Amino acid sequence: MVSGGAMVTVLPVLWLLSEASWAATLGGQEGEHNLRDIILDPNKFGGVTNFSTFLLDRSSGMLFLGARDAILSVDTNQLDRPPRYITWDVSEEKRKSCVAKGKTEVDCHNYIRLLEFLEEGRIYVCGTYAFDPQCTFLELSTFTLEKNEDGGVKMETGKGKCPFEPSQHYTAVMAGGTLYTAATSNFLGTLFDISRATGPEQERIRTERSINWLSDPEFVSSAYIEQSAESNPTGDDDKIYFFFTEVAKEYDLYTKVKVPRVARVCKSDVGGMKTLQRRWTTFLKAQLVCEDKPSGQRYNILTDVFTIQQPQGDPSSTHFYGLFTSQWEHEELSAVCVFSLSDISKVMDGPFKELKKTCDNWINLEPVPTPRPGQCLTHALKDEGFESSLKLPDKVLTFVRDHPLMENSVTAAPLLVRKGIRYTKLAVTQTGSGAVLHLGTGHGELHQVEVVGQNATVLREIPLFTLHEPVNNILLHKGQALVGSPLSLARVQAEGCALYLNCELCARARGLGCEWSREDEACRETATKPGPDDTVEEALKQCDIKEGRCSPSTRELQVSIGLRLLLPCVQLSPRSCRWEHPPHRHTKQHHSDLEVTVTKENLGKYVCTCQEAGPDMRDHTSCRRAAYQLTLESPSVGSVATAGSRHVLAVYILFFCAGLVFGVFLLYFLLRRRGIGRQGHQLPDNSLSSGKGRDLLGSSATPQSPSSASLLSEGFRLTEKRNGTANTTTTTTLLSNQGNGGHHGNSYSGTLIHSNPSNGHGNALYSNSNTSSSSLKFPSEISAADMLDGRTGERERVRPKGGEQESEEGDKVDEGLEDGSGEGIKGLVEELATFPIFKSSAPLARCEESSI
Template sequence: MTPGGVVLILLPVCYLLSGASAATLSGHKDIMLGPDKLEGVANFSTFLLDQSTGTLFLGARDAILAVDINKLNQKPRKIVWDVPEEKRRSCVAKGKTEVDCNNYIRLLEFLGDGRIYVCGTYAFDPQCAFLDVSSFTLEKVENGGTKMETGKGKCPFEPSQHYTAVMAGGTLYTATTSNFLGTLFDISRATGREQERIRTEQSSNWLNDPEFVSSAFIEQNADSNPTGDDDKIYFFFNEVAREYDLYTKVKVPRVARVCKSDVGGMKTLQRRWTTFLKAQLVCEDKPSDQRYNILTDVFTTQHTPGDPSSTHFYGLFTSQWENEELSAVCVFSLSDISKVMDGPFKALKTCENRISPEPVPTPRPGQCLNNAMKAEGFESSLKLPDKVLTFVREYPLMENSVTAAPLLVRKGIKYTKLAVTQTGSKEERRGAVLHLGTDRGELHRVAVVGQNATLLHEIPLFTSQEPVNNILLYKGRTLVGSPLSLARVQAEGCGVYPSCEVCARARGLGCVWKEDACQYTTAEPTPGDMVDDALRKCDTTEGRCSPSTRELRVSMGLRLLLPCFQLSPRPCSWEHPPHRHTRQHHSDLEVTVTMESLGKYICTCQEAGPSVRDPTPCRRAAYHLTLEGPSAGGAVAIAGGRHFMAFYVIFFFGGIGFAVFLYCLVIHRRSFGRQGHHLPDNSLSSEKGRDLLGSSATPQSPSSASLLSEGFRLTEKRNGTATTNTTTTLLSNQGNGGHHGNSYSGTLINSNSSNGHGNSLYSNCNTSNSHLKFSSEILAADMLDGRTGERERGRPEGGERESGEGGEVDEGLGDGLAGLKGLEEELANLPVYKSPAPLAKCEESSI
């Protein structure tokens, strides 16, 4: 069948599949509001939810919207708060773009008196206003204008600057930039009485080029606070670590703490924090020695509602050192953070030596006021001794780190936002569900029971260009926002899992499949792997740790990337034929197909066992490679990458040789006697041309430096997108299923998948000027077993070739290279290649 016929057949199938997907999605998603239903407002960045009324306030560009979550079909209310034209022109005159010279609402916080405190960038001159909730209007001054006050220190100047704020007892605490250039940073008490507005010291020991992420107010109560300790505000951010002397800047995640009653010192640290302490957060999997050092989001929750001491912080991390997209989740308890804050202080490290902290004075520096301190006469931070304040100013960093092991790690996926729901009763928690938003508009749900994480399902909500930037939980529903849209999705209960397989994965959360529905049960799971036991009851042989073997029909010389879907951060290993040609990239395995490499490939990952040192093996993927002709089973046929490279070499050398021949002929006629100005010898040997060709008959030895050292560049995976500049690499990023479209252009091929799974890359390159046709296709593993989907729609015309064509290319390859060698020998006899090349003048280097 011709490729065009295949595409015509597959288009209706893909249409039906997409329709089925949309129908399934509607079962998860109650409703979604797009730009057309949100009053044409865009750039939503801030959400504020009134839990009592179900009203969601959205801060956007030049506007504030109010949406009734229970009645999303109603038209939202809207307030326009834009920038006067004159001020906009002044902003542009200062060198800012017209897009940035708007009023981006970055802060929405309840004041507790029926008003909302609203702050916006206001064309790089932050301003704040007061929103009356009952009338949904901004307060006015006598002349009818909006009542405003300065927002400096409360709101960032630039729309894209990292920023966080939290309201504590009607007082606003912020972490933001404090100048127009964005070079000064403050953690401050931004509202309240003027004499109590304090901030951090302008010292790199306190804040060193920080990127603020999140903040939380932990209010103490009498039951969990017998010592009468003060309420605290926690700030999470990344900063450049001064304690590491390396060749590059090392970013580390931090947690900082200040006390609500802190009003600064009397002489030392006047109007500065006297309780500012910070510690490093470490999200590390020790068995695999992997550390994730960039914090991107934090979700704060109480494991026991009403008990502040049970507060846990779920952190979303990535890595500064990884080339591909990577996301990890670690959870830190409030008690662990408190222990580190009560521990030793870190020595100050300078360029020449390390200055150890002086003996810790009494009362302990950075300690919040408690009953014992008040009994000693320290009713206020203004009465603290100077030696205590001096110590805090010099040593705000703690020696120990707050350490946690990751709950899950996803490669090729970039998570942007995180929310967590606890499952089970208040007395007996079964586990947690992580609601993770991606940068491609998806919502992923992962069940965490103990130390094991299981992916439940992935829900596409928005377009791939709309990253999820807000997730809120409200009465069993998830409110998911992007810069352009808002979606309401059912979040809690076993009923959100639509199939037996998905319900079985949630078995650890107390879900069972009964009467064609997923229902909650209090029955304890059976011994052994409860998820696998539940999966076996469904009409499938696919288990979490017992996947079915996928048959892949391959051709000689292909390069495949066999995916191994890994949730646990612990390492994965592969079983494969002994005489194989492979290289492992993280959990995936790259295979070059030869006769010796055919057979079974099994990936086994380590899950969390009874202890960290006792992991449990879990089979994640199984493949069986069999040899077949280049056209089989609905898969795209392959003209090997060697053939493409052969044509490329012929065309390239031929073009160079013809151009050189013409140029030399002109030079020979015009300046026959001028032999001292010949061009340098730029000839290319045909042997070098041969080195660019891959060979499946002589696979690379295990001691070789790289699989791709013969002119092949490694395909890069970044955020679910695979990009390659060669057309001989075969890859798949298939993880947990799914199909996604691809785009292709020339020999630069991009596959953009919404969740990093199921990429299929192929290309058809034509050179219209030379009338030579180069054909090469890059095949994914999930195409080889006959899978179809959106990939098939992107297959170019003429993409499928018969097996005989590949043979013709092989037969002509030797003649082409022989002709090139003869052409080179003939060119070498020309006078222009026989005379020495002139030497360039030496220039003194300034380095």
């Protein structure tokens, strides 16, 4: 009671102080980025939402956005101009019919999922159209949809070209004026096709309806690889590649194992004559393996793919950067692997995999019929009389129908691994010695990471949108990144040394050819390539911070006995990390981070060391990533409440005393009232069973968190900041979430948006925006000073001294209620339950991870 009174009294002061601290942080972020970054929030789009598809005219800089019931046009060179838009919605009758079939009213709109350029200045547009996909043509000269004679929109069926449901995974690519798609092909979303969706009717072919071809796939991306005559002496056909995740049929396991795949079809394929009529005769698929072999960690869920092909027409230079996560990890996890087209081609030309149905085991099959099944037509095959796939023998077609999967896998080691972050979208800028990864997060941020060899360095982490707006599109154009969410659009400078505003950031971009100029106090480009000894480590030592990439300064944390805190260690390499700390075992490692329960014995130095790739990509060197010094001091509120301020501490003591007096007065008042009440009537001994006061007891119906090996299931209370957003595992917390990046307090209650971070063609179509971002809760542990690095914004946890006493008192009250000796206390609880201020719902169980 005493602690409760004091905490209630202190609440307004803490809230004001936390608001001031948050506003100061936000102002610093805006000041750093607003010179180059431009953000268009939902207010700029006149109520149009659910942007899912981007199409950029690189010659003019016009960006076309597919949204719900609308198509928008934005001039990326002049974002201050209001966007133009066309409405293409569904009639009320059509919407009611969709709802009557069991679909939600939100989904029964027209979500534009396809935008592709056609010849003669037109765009091919397809939308879900209330679960009845339709397509039409957009005239660029007039920015209008093609009309019928009656004035309505001229439409054609979109089945096979566009998904039925807004959130279904989907991808499409235009190859020589012909559309190739990977989508669901029925209303229920149970049939999946990779098809040639346009062109002459007799050439519209698709995959075979067999689980050996497609097994519950989630389509991610597609790419058209065109070969020029100069780089194609054999006359090999152009190819279309599709990337997806599906349920593996080759593993005999009880659990459904998902695997990432790459599938290939040939552009000139028109199907077979008798076998595989109107079906692909060149459909082959292989497994993608993104695995860190030293640790054995495999990332098996593909979420996005970015294709780089330079110069045009030369497939040998093509690389596919894949964004992965893991089916087996409960926490957020992201990894990036890169696959070359030459490696994929080698696997496609290798042995086939076969399921022997008698024992359900996969074995290699020999011999393979001639000509080789699944290959594209070349000059040599045409000379042999196979001018078309219609001329292929039935034994070849039967073989490829039964054996679409290759025996070997396309393997790669991860370039980047980040735990605690969910990346949703990826774009890549290649440099002379490496690449810059532009990564969108599920919390509206853009991260830029430099990768040289197998070592990664975080360059910038830019908050762009609110917490509930995942990044679903990234386009790179003229040194800029066009970043989209379901509600907003941003233009961010993506290239150039001038991006890095201080010496430390410039040093981290040393691999990009950047160097800090002390004369100009700016980051400049240099023609001198980094030598063997000219590393990021050495460049950082030239800065005033006097610490290198692998020699961070020790950061002192003032803690109190009994405090539980999480010491972060930023792990970029897939290699393992280890901690050096005092010998007393009150620690637990969670991935690369370390959880510590503070005692007098384990005060001291904590050092995190990670393994990174050496110069020859095979050796590994130790890199010290973080160092902390834990020292004992009385609890304080840290920088959130002006850390170390004696004046603030005096204010807390004053309010604590006031709360103490208030608690004593209230206790006296309740006891006196109970004494008067007893004179009038007697309560039965089992008064608690009557239902009074149950609001103060834990409910047996309270939903519980799933059991896991995480620190949350063991009752630890940790506060941690990830991606610029504070997350807490306690049931209550101090700071209210105001978004990230300057869009606080926005609530779009009129837009119901689902979450789907990876739907292939325009990922993360929906994000739930029916939320309020200003809920204020109360802490049992207070997140304090932002004393650590910018990746997690780790904060010192401070806990009031009265917490332990309060817990002991609570235990005594429970014992009194159980053994019958606490009748007075039971009565007090009963009286408290009659006061409205103390009536509240039963406390909820702690979630695995909840945002403030």
